[in-house]
Amino acid sequence: MSTPPQDPSPLPDAPLPASDARRAALLRELDRAPARPAGRRVRVLVPALAAGALAATVAVVGVVTQVVDRNDTGPTAGPTAGQPAVRPAAPVLSDPELDAVLARADEVGLQYRNPGFGPTDYIYTQSRVRTASGALATQEEWFPADGDGPVVTEVGGTTTESSSGATKQSGPIFTLPVIAADPTYYRLGGGVGTAENGPLALLEEIRKALAEQGDDSDAAVFARLRRMLRVGGHQHGQVRTWLYHAAALVPGVRYDRDETDVIGRTGVALTLTTDGVRQRIVLDPTTGALLTQAGSDDEASPAILRSGLTHEVGGPLVVYREPPERSVPDVSLPKKSWDPDASVRTLDFANLEYELPIVVDDPKQVVAGVDSGSGGPVGTFRDGVALVPPDGKNPLRLRLDPTIVYLRATAAQVGPEAAGGDAAETAIVVLEMTRAGAPKQYAVIAFSGQPGPLYPGPQSLVRIVTGGPGPVVSASGDTLSFAERPGAPVERLVRNGVGFEPKK
Numbered sequence: 015m016s017t018p019p020q021d022p023s024p025l026p027d028a029p030l031p032a033s034d035a036r037r038a039a040l041l042r043e044l045d046r047a048p049a050r051p052a053g054r055r056v057r058v059l060v061p062a063l064a065a066g067a068l069a070a071t072v073a074v075v076g077v078v079t080q081v082v083d084r085n086d087t088g089p090t091a092g093p094t095a096g097q098p099a100v101r102p103a104a105p106v107l108s109d110p111e112l113d114a115v116l117a118r119a120d121e122v123g124l125q126y127r128n129p130g131f132g133p134t135d136y137i138y139t140q141s142r143v144r145t146a147s148g149a150l151a152t153q154e155e156w157f158p159a160d161g162d163g164p165v166v167t168e169v170g171g172t173t174t175e176s177s178s179g180a181t182k183q184s185g186p187i188f189t190l191p192v193i194a195a196d197p198t199y200y201r202l203g204g205g206v207g208t209a210e211n212g213p214l215a216l217l218e219e220i221r222k223a224l225a226e227q228g229d230d231s232d233a234a235v236f237a238r239l240r241r242m243l244r245v246g247g248h249q250h251g252q253v254r255t256w257l258y259h260a261a262a263l264v265p266g267v268r269y270d271r272d273e274t275d276v277i278g279r280t281g282v283a284l285t286l287t288t289d290g291v292r293q294r295i296v297l298d299p300t301t302g303a304l305l306t307q308a309g310s311d312d313e314a315s316p317a318i319l320r321s322g323l324t325h326e327v328g329g330p331l332v333v334y335r336e337p338p339e340r341s342v343p344d345v346s347l348p349k350k351s352w353d354p355d356a357s358v359r360t361l362d363f364a365n366l367e368y369e370l371p372i373v374v375d376d377p378k379q380v381v382a383g384v385d386s387g388s389g390g391p392v393g394t395f396r397d398g399v400a401l402v403p404p405d406g407k408n409p410l411r412l413r414l415d416p417t418i419v420y421l422r423a424t425a426a427q428v429g430p431e432a433a434g435g436d437a438a439e440t441a442i443v444v445l446e447m448t449r450a451g452a453p454k455q456y457a458v459i460a461f462s463g464q465p466g467p468l469y470p471g472p473q474s475l476v477r478i479v480t481g482g483p484g485p486v487v488s489a490s491g492d493t494l495s496f497a498e499r500p501g502a503p504v505e506r507l508v509r510n511g512v513g514f515e516p517k518k
Contacts, residue, residue: 112262112269115282119255119302126251129334131323133160133200133450137246138324138331141306141316142277143169150276153316156327157245160450161198166327178245187451188407194219194238195226199246200450202253204407213260220260233288236264240295240307248304249321255302258284261295270294275306275317358441358461364398364414371459371475374402374410378452382475408450412457415444421489423509438462440473440509442487442494455480458487458496460514474513493517 136156143153156166161180166173180198188204190211205211220238224230239261247253261267261284273283273296285294296305308315322331369390373383383390393400398414419442441461448454455478462473479485482499489495494507494514507514 109269111271112282112284115297115299115302116255116258116262118300119258119297122302123251123255127334128203128250129323129332131159131325131332133162134325135159135332136166136324136327137199137249137321139246139249139316139321140319142319143316144276145169156324157199159198159246159323160200161196161245180245182451190215190219191223195223197238197242197245197247199249199253202242202245202247203250204450206250206253206256211256213256213263216256216260217263231288232264232266233286233291233293236261236267236286236293237309239264240293240309243295243304243307246321248318249323251302254304258295258297258302276315277317279305279317281305358439359420361441361461363418363441363443363461364395364416367392367394368471369393370402370412370457371472372457372478377408377449379480380410380447380455380457380478382478410447410449413446413448415446415484418443419487419489419494421492421494421509424492427492427509428511442476442489443472444485444487446484453481456484458485460509476507476514 136158139155139157141153141155142150145151151170154168158165158178158180161178162182163178164175165178166175168174178198180196187201190205193201193205194216217235220235221230224234224238239257242257243254247257262269264286266288267284267286270283270285272280273285273294274280275296281296282299283294283296285292287293291310293309295307297303298305304318306315306317322333324331370393371383371390373381374391391402393402393412394404395412395414398416400412401409402412403409420439421442422439443459443461445457445459446454447457457478458476459472460474460476461471476494477485477496477498479498484499486497486500486502487494492508495504496507497504506517508517
């Protein structure tokens with residue numbers, strides 16, 4: 015293996031938030047709920063709590079929101095259309111000390127800053143485990159962020175690979191049903207904290223997913239939450255506390271104040287014992303960090319020492335760094351559209367906002383749209399990158415190829431109104447377009463250089479290319495040479511009044 019990953023920065027201590035009083039009031043109200051009769055598990059519906067008792071959720075990656083409460087489904091919680099809110103089946107775990115521990119974990123979780131990762135990266139975890147002989151050994155594990163590929167494990171110098179258990183999904187992958195049925199770090203990070211994704215909503219979807227697999231027992235639900243922690247949920251502070259709150263709501267769960275892991279560290283635990291098998295999630299009561307999770311007392315019970323994101327197996331951890339101060343303006347536009355001296359060569363395409371002649375509604379592919387000024391999506395490029403839509407769950411990522419090609423159309427090609435016999439220059443821009451769950455595509459866009467009401471903006475879409483290393487474009491005079499990929503047949507195109515056509 016490569017050089018061991020570096021230690022991430024320790025999580026800071028966090029004071030208890032002011033919401034503890036509201037939490038205590040909520041717990042008292044839940045204590046007054048009727049007890050569940052013995053026997054088969056039933057789901058109890060109780061009236062919704064008074065508005066404002068606790069309405070908060072964890073945050074989406076990169077978006078700051080309020081602190082989560084484990085007894086709330088989010089801002090949309092509460093009765094709708096005459097239906098009562100769904101509350102967990104009694105008995106509900108109620109312990110003021112646990113409530114305080116989870117409040118601290120919430121506060122620390124909100125301080126988490128994602129260092130940046132992609133679906134092909136890995137979650138690295140270093141642990142101490144007890145081997146079959148009873149000795150302690152160091153274990154390193156690399157779990158693929160999107161589950162696509164094997165889990166790599168190294169113990170005592172021996173490396174093994176095993177299945178991640180995840181499958182590729184088509185369509186939206188950050189919805190609760192997909193996360194509950196097939197959890198990966200990538201999906202968890204994209205789905206945490208949206209309005210409908212509170213801890214109770216997560217539990218409901220887990221039960222539905224497990225019911226389809228034939229076992230929606232409380233033990234199976236708790237085990238699924240433990241799996242979510244294992245695939246990397248413990249690494250992302252807001253995902254971690256989302257899972258803690260959900261685990262505390264599983265019927266039959268106990269709060270144990272004095273638990274130790276295999277290396278002797280003391281923490282507190284959420285435990286569930288069924289049919290003599292004890293599952294536990296042990297956490298640090300101050301920082302909320304996961305110390306260990308296990309399905310029974312005789313398992314290896316890995317004691318987590320450190321974890322983080324890495325781009326490759328054996329590579330260094332990716333560390334969050336504050337973004338540098340920008341040296342370019344938000345939108346670079348040296349000359350106004352009405353300025354007769356405006357030139358397409360003065361545009362800073364890497365830091366420009368303009369309407370795109372593409373349609374992005376289908377999550378599986380981008381298709382050709384209408385020309386500029388007709389209501390297409392707007393791309394706000396900063397340092398050559400734009401997200402469309404910028405606040406979507408699974409946005410299209412546009413990356414500008416820094417090489418811009420220029421050609422000059424003739425008056426015969428674009429019309430006699432071209433000043434001086436030649437039209438202003440056209441800029442040919444190539445955008446790489448990527449989105450999770452969809453093939454890579456490229457858009458080749460022509461920008462008009464003639465000052466006017468739509469300048470600066472794309473005059474037309476030349477081509478959309480799917481797959482491959484990307485198109486190859488060049489220009490000579492009034493002619494554009496285009497190939498879908500290196501070595502592919504070359505087309506020669508010239509401008510016309512509305513776009514491009516093959517050169518005769």
